[in-house]
Amino acid sequence: MQQKKIINIIEHGYYSKPIVNYILSTTNNNTIRFFLLHLKYLWNNDIEKAYEYAEKVNNLTDKKILRELARLNKIEILILKNDIDNAKKEYTIIKKNLKNLPQYGRRIIVPGLKLLASNFNENKYVIRKWSKKYEKNYAEKCVIKYSEARKYANLGDKIKASRLFLDGYRYAKKFPHPTMMYIGLNNSAWQIKDMNIKKATYIVKQLEYIMGYYFEDLYNIINGFDTSLKIENINNSIDIIDTINIITLLNIKNKILNHSKINKIKKQYNYSKIKKQYLEYNYDILLKSFFNKNYKEITYELFATYSSLIKKPKFNLINAIYLVQNNKKNEITELFKKNIIFLKNLLDPHPFYKARKFLIFQLLKNGRNINELISIYSKLSLKEKIILDIFLRNHIRYDIKWEINPKCNNNLLIQFSKRYNFGKKRSIFAYFYFDEEYRDLLNNILKKFPLQ
Template identity: 40%
Template sequence: MKHYSLNKLIDIIEYGAFSKPIVNYILTNTEDEDLVYYLLCLKSIWKNKHREAFKYADLVTTTTTTTILNELATLEKISILFNNNKIKKANIELRKIKNNIQSLNKKARKIIIPALRFMEIRFSNLIDENLVRYWSAEYESSYAQKSLLKYSEARKYLNNKDFHKAFDLFIEGFNFAKRFPHPTMICSGLNNAAWWIRNIDKNKSLYTAILLEYNIGYYFEDLFKIYNWFDTIFDVYSINNYIGLYEISRIVNELKNNINVDNKFNKDFYNSSNKKHISFLFKNNINQIMTIFDFNFPIVFLSTYSSLIEKPYFTKSRILKVIFEGDKYKIIKYFSSNYEKMYFFNLMLSNFQEENLINNINNKNYDFLNSTGSSLFYIARKNLILKLLKNIRNKKEFIVHYFNLSDSEKNIFDIFLRNCVRYDIKWPIIPKVDGDLKSFALKYNITQKRVVLGYYSFEDNERLFLDSIIGKFLKI
């Protein structure tokens, strides 16, 4: 079992819930009791189990002899207490952490100080007077923390109903979060920007909501975490009479699980308006079919299929034979037979340049909407798989193995493939790759680092299930 540097740990947990793969890996490779308690506290917070999180944070503060871990755990306790209206206890803990700030190193300060400033603004009417003050600006070298501070500043302008200035600050914070990258702050900034400007400037809100839809698809799976963001997108699309409204409604209803989805999302996807839109896109996309063939059509097909929440029934038929033959006329004829197939075809041919939309927002240019007309949520998910399988070996075998999986196996394997790319950043700790994971990566020419990060994005029992799936891809 290993001992992990707390400085490296800070660089990891600064990503919030996005650090889950590394946290899971550390938990399987350490016996440091106080570190285990702290990591379990974080995981409980990410699952919105705040009572459980507080229990683990309390265990850290009563067992650790390490100042940094103690202060990090105390920070989580303060946030939980304020959010649960335990104001007196929250202020007691806040006083403790303030008194210890000077004894912390720069690494710890860059997380704790901006978090305190954010809480100071969010809970300003609940915090005892003069408890929090501004310390050295050393921590501002972190893009994630700069993002948090921009959002804190934006909230001040919201209080004064200066929505345009708040919008600009949310976008500045988004840009910092994107450079980090910090997925929760990326989407939080876009969500707030779109929501607060929606009744003031429709074009600004629509641009931002479209960008938010793409980033949700790129970074997130769990509707419990992202439902409110979809709610914002729905309202913005509705205000703008934007065709993407039907796809957002469909996605929310397909993703719902133990969540009461608002009735407003019950839209008929294949209504006359959307059918007309699907047919129009299909005719345009036929002209682009040669481009996608040059880009490796079977992988584009697989990437599109795996991006969908509910899989189309037509893939149970002879479609793989048609795909592998590569006859563009047969493919066009096949996909033109009904609207479900045309919709799928449009997704295969659709692309989206996120950078163009970001540049337009940063340059305050909202006159031209650069959108594909297809769901950016699905396009983002498709793009993740395309990146992963760009240089794949044994392509046909991989695809055949995939379509031989059961529906439950496909579901977890799809998430695994997307997570392989989502979590591929410069972590200070990289999990070890060995056994079937290494064999899988080598056989199909997929980056080993990506494979192991995707693997540890799952919990213990899910990893056992994933082991059995990966084993099927290693059979001849």
């Protein structure tokens, strides 16, 4: 595979994971394999393994750009380890090697060098001679805005810093690069929260939406939720209950926070007191509006909400749809009120869940045999539902123009995509988001659908 295509793919950062997994399943080139494995370890926060594979890439010389990109990441790892001397040596090497790289390689390396320059008491403009051609590149513009924002933040001009972080976010959105989008919104909201809570609230809702749209794991977005909690606390918003619940439930998988830390968060933000308001909220007016929708809209709303929640409600989805279909408004209302978190996010969703619901709505919009899909989904185990939820969301989440035309001989996957009209290419990328172990589990789930 051409280095240029790989560069264009990985420029999206962690967002390129499905394509990275796909390439790993098809390539025999060791340099490419080692480099992509290096990236995966880096994304999973396993810096020891990431460093090991960066060294393997550096020891091979057939792909110069990948070697220097691995070196760039090595520098960051060495800085994390406080090994500044070796980091400086690698930094000097990469600057020296820049002139031997093609322009498309420099395009992705130069922004990284600019961010690293301050660690070695160098002004970012020492590498400006390489960067003039790339300042029209969205990545470069984003990095420049973030660098300027940090400068103003250090000077105490939080309003200017917030605006610059927001400008950088808008450039990152055009890639798209979800991690850089997240960084921009998170920092923008944080800087402005004590001076303009209305603006901070608007920004943090965008942040929560981005986290729900692009991310499944807590370790990538834990600081964003900290910003959310601070701003929701200032606003006395009942959304703080959903935010704390999302953190708690995502933490079950990633185990970033121990039990005492979760309890400390709940105590700090008056969880018990606000939860009482949350449970007593009157949703009757919103329910009337909900029941005015047609059967198809209501079915999709129920499925989108059910599949978006991390913790599933205590009722059978098909039974709920049956009650709606037969106009049992009193019974369905009672059922919902016994599952208040479901009801709240059905009618007035937290931005994190609103984004997840949107992904499902977009997928179902042009789908076929959706009632059958929902019926079979409702019979799956909890673990199977969670895997399928992610798989379905991924169809829209990764639906951008990638520089690769994937081929797949997995007949289960292709038949599933055809039966429900989800799009072959979208299904392949949604599938390769998962590592091999989970792809095997997904295959077993797909066998439960009538794909002949």
